[in-house]
Amino acid sequence: MAETILNRRIVMASRPTGMPSLENFSMEEVEEPYDAPDGGVLLKTLFFSLDPYMRGRMDAGPSYAQALEPGGVMEGGSVCEVLASRDAAFKPGDIVLAGTGWQTHPRASAKGLRKIDPALAPVSTALGILGMPGMTAYTGLLNIGTPKPGETLVVAAASGAVGSAVGQIGRIKGCRVVGIAGGPEKTRYIREELGFDVALDHRAADFGEQLKAACPGGIDIYFENVGGQVWDLVRPLLNNFARVPVCGLIAQYNGVEGGGPGSSVALRSVLVKRLRIQGFIVSDFAAQREDFLRDMGAWVASGEMKYREDVVEGIDNTVSAFIGLLEGRNFGKLLIRP
Amino acid sequence: MAETILNRRIVMASRPTGMPSLENFSMEEVEEPYDAPDGGVLLKTLFFSLDPYMRGRMDAGPSYAQALEPGGVMEGGSVCEVLASRDAAFKPGDIVLAGTGWQTHPRASAKGLRKIDPALAPVSTALGILGMPGMTAYTGLLNIGTPKPGETLVVAAASGAVGSAVGQIGRIKGCRVVGIAGGPEKTRYIREELGFDVALDHRAADFGEQLKAACPGGIDIYFENVGGQVWDLVRPLLNNFARVPVCGLIAQYNGVEGGGPGSSVALRSVLVKRLRIQGFIVSDFAAQREDFLRDMGAWVASGEMKYREDVVEGIDNTVSAFIGLLEGRNFGKLLIRP
Numbered sequence A, B: 001m002a003e004t005i006l007n008r009r010i011v012m013a014s015r016p017t018g019m020p021s022l023e024n025f026s027m028e029e030v031e032e033p034y035d036a037p038d039g040g041v042l043l044k045t046l047f048f049s050l051d052p053y054m055r056g057r058m059d060a061g062p063s064y065a066q067a068l069e070p071g072g073v074m075e076g077g078s079v080c081e082v083l084a085s086r087d088a089a090f091k092p093g094d095i096v097l098a099g100t101g102w103q104t105h106p107r108a109s110a111k112g113l114r115k116i117d118p119a120l121a122p123v124s125t126a127l128g129i130l131g132m133p134g135m136t137a138y139t140g141l142l143n144i145g146t147p148k149p150g151e152t153l154v155v156a157a158a159s160g161a162v163g164s165a166v167g168q169i170g171r172i173k174g175c176r177v178v179g180i181a182g183g184p185e186k187t188r189y190i191r192e193e194l195g196f197d198v199a200l201d202h203r204a205a206d207f208g209e210q211l212k213a214a215c216p217g218g219i220d221i222y223f224e225n226v227g228g229q230v231w232d233l234v235r236p237l238l239n240n241f242a243r244v245p246v247c248g249l250i251a252q253y254n255g256v257e258g259g260g261p262g263s264s265v266a267l268r269s270v271l272v273k274r275l276r277i278q279g280f281i282v283s284d285f286a287a288q289r290e291d292f293l294r295d296m297g298a299w300v301a302s303g304e305m306k307y308r309e310d311v312v313e314g315i316d317n318t319v320s321a322f323i324g325l326l327e328g329r330n331f332g333k334l335l336i337r338p
Helices: A053-057 A123-127 A132-145 A161-172 A184-193 A207-214 A229-237 A250-254 A267-272 A282-302 A315-326 B053-057 B123-127 B132-145 B161-172 B184-193 B207-214 B229-237 B250-254 B267-272 B282-302 B315-326
Strands: A004-012 A025-033 A040-049 A078-085 A095-098 A107-109 A152-155 A176-181 A198-201 A219-223 A238-246 A264-266 A276-279 A309-313 A333-337 B004-012 B025-033 B040-049 B078-085 B095-098 B107-109 B152-155 B176-181 B198-201 B219-223 B238-246 B264-266 B276-279 B309-313 B333-337
Touching: A004 A315, A025 A315, A040 A095, A040 A123, A078 A123, A095 A123, A123 A333, A132 A161, A132 A219, A132 A238, A132 A282, A152 A161, A161 A176, A161 A219, A161 A282, A176 A184, A176 A207, A184 A198, A198 A207, A207 A229, A219 A229, A229 A238, A238 B267, A264 A267, A267 B238, A267 B276, A276 B267, A309 A315, A315 A333, B004 B315, B025 B315, B040 B095, B040 B123, B078 B123, B095 B123, B123 B333, B132 B161, B132 B219, B132 B238, B132 B282, B152 B161, B161 B176, B161 B219, B161 B282, B176 B184, B176 B207, B184 B198, B198 B207, B207 B229, B219 B229, B229 B238, B264 B267, B309 B315, B315 B333
Parallel strands: A152 A176, A152 A219, A176 A198, A219 A238, A238 A276, A309 A333, B152 B176, B152 B219, B176 B198, B219 B238, B238 B276, B309 B333
Antiparallel strands: A004 A025, A040 A078, A040 A107, A040 A333, A078 A095, A264 B264, A276 B276, B004 B025, B040 B078, B040 B107, B040 B333, B078 B095
16 A cells, blocks of 8 residues: 555635636645545545636635635535545445545545445536536525426526526426527537527627517526626516526626626515515525435436536646636536546 | 485596605595496495505506506505495495595495404404505515514514514514614604514614614514615625515605615625515415414404504595605504595
8 A cells, every 4th residue: 555645736826806817726736644534534536526606715705605715725526536534434445425625635524425326327426417516406496496387497507517407407397498508509509408498699799689589478587697797688577576596696706797796686676576586505405405316316317307517637727627617618517537 | 315425536647756746636526326336336435545555656667566547546445334235245334445545435346345344353454454564564574584583683664554563573473673763753662562672763873883783693684665775774784594575665666765766786695695585565475365364363362463553534634644654754554534
């Protein structure tokens, strides 16, 4: 057995302003003993997840999670193999869902690890359709969006990990689903592969007109996971009693796009249209994990629910992949195989 | 039996801009046969209701109800005695809840009338604590506010028909209730008579500081029935998972006060604090009428729920009373005994 192991990890070197750049990150290489800490495990990362929320975590301001401090390892979900264990519940070879972030060979407390059965589905799905993004879509749409047959559901970032699941659950629940994505490849995908009723390209010059034409009966649910310009176009089309789950605002994380941090809703229209505008993050609905795994697992197994992964090889490509994600350049659930 | 009867009624002569004034209204006197229409009744109005929402109805713009046209009788709830009937369900002497608005001797279709039992409670309460304002408080607070013991509930317009009921239901549900009202008489009333935990006068120069001091643990529920300046002070104090039922914005009806039509909430704070902002009007929860009457009837009967009526004598005093209501000069549920 090797005496030591080299852990490569990416830390936040400095807080970004707007879009992060390479110099906001640095790679650390640490030679550590090939051994588990007391009550914990030594892990080999098979996949780690890149998600838009991670940008928010880099800011100092108040957010729904504690801010990362400069020098800290970038946090996030991971799927790992246990190399060594000092906890009775885990043994070498086990595959676990962890939260060890951007590193190759992390150490972790056994608390907070969850075993994954590789026989049920590819283990990477624990970070995607059967993990946080899938559960974000499921809990936000069902609890706040409350879709009913015949209603019109509009989803932005519709080819992404959350948006693609939102739209497909909407279809399963009988909604007419209008997806918004960037570019012909993504719109083709959501219409032809995922079966959305309408796919719109937000880069089109007449996108606002297209959106209006695509929703002749107005909008009953808008799953807000983008912020900015799309919201400003959606707002006047909302029907009475429309629901707006607000799950994450990629554009606003960088303060770059149209609506920016000023994206808002007037209380007068909340009243007049009887709107329900509600923010959430997936952990708010942690109690629904079993329901989620049962339903989503069945939909994936039956082929009703499709998903797409965008796997980038090598931890050295992490930062450019992350910036691409924030710029909308990824296509499917973005994972790093370090 | 008299051959005819004189119906006096107030119509909207012209649409107001901002606060209505006397010239926006005119009194009509119509000599009509002392007889019921086919399938309907001839009524004598015992009380009619004045409510803030009526100002919104005078605007041409889209609202949650059809706009009143110039020349039309001012609409609203009324409690009437049946004088003559051509419908088998009603006979002379019956007391009914109607929607005949600002007139002394209306005719009405039997549809939409509901009999009131004068033995259960004073009949005027069908327009107040056991009527629309009481049910607005009950349904909005319980469905959207979802009060839990120990939570802090803030209510503006707390001496009014809706606000006073909201605060008392909050107390019954175990909340710490902070009421906001204008002037020492109203704040004394909500604290000493209604049992609110704290009563604040929004006219105080340091009102913002007082509000902050009154909510050391933040605000879990803000029942929004005012709009304008109060909202701007409440917003930064909202806790994670706070709920904001938006039931009516008196200040905004006239476009006069601080926040005015611009009162809004940023989607970013909706997300970060996981807020639930939801508009409603009482008819959205019409299916809960029996629950409301059962619970509120019991609370009124037991003395747990107090209410106050502000009865103005004479239909000729209607317009000045209505303007006083919009300016916050009434004290309790405002009724006209024509």
